[in-house]
Amino acid sequence: MAYFMVASCINCGTRITFNPHLVPSLIVNGTKEPLCKNCADKWNQIHRISKGLEPVPIQEGAYEPQKEVTDTDYQEDLDE
Numbered sequence: 001m002a003y004f005m006v007a008s009c010i011n012c013g014t015r016i017t018f019n020p021h022l023v024p025s026l027i028v029n030g031t032k033e034p035l036c037k038n039c040a041d042k043w044n045q046i047h048r049i050s051k052g053l054e055p056v057p058i059q060e061g062a063y064e065p066q067k068e069v070t071d072t073d074y075q076e077d078l079d080e
Helices: 037-047 071-079
Strands: 005-008 015-018 025-028 031-034
Touching: 005 031
Parallel strands: none
Antiparallel strands: 005 015, 025 031
16 A cells, blocks of 8 residues: 655645655745655755755655555564
8 A cells, every 4th residue: 555645836836746755845834845846856956056066866756655654564674
């Protein structure tokens, strides 16, 4: 089973589906708010690349469903 979140990009308002653990985000009034891929790319261009810095990578799976972790999965990780 998998799950994902649906929300609006904090910058442009586009509705997106995303993995809440991987999606690029901004902290707004103390709350982590998601960025769509286009806005994350623009943010990198303005705040990183234009200053000669490496862009913050968008993690693989950021806009894909997250595998649900069960108690069994957790125990298997502990046993390894």
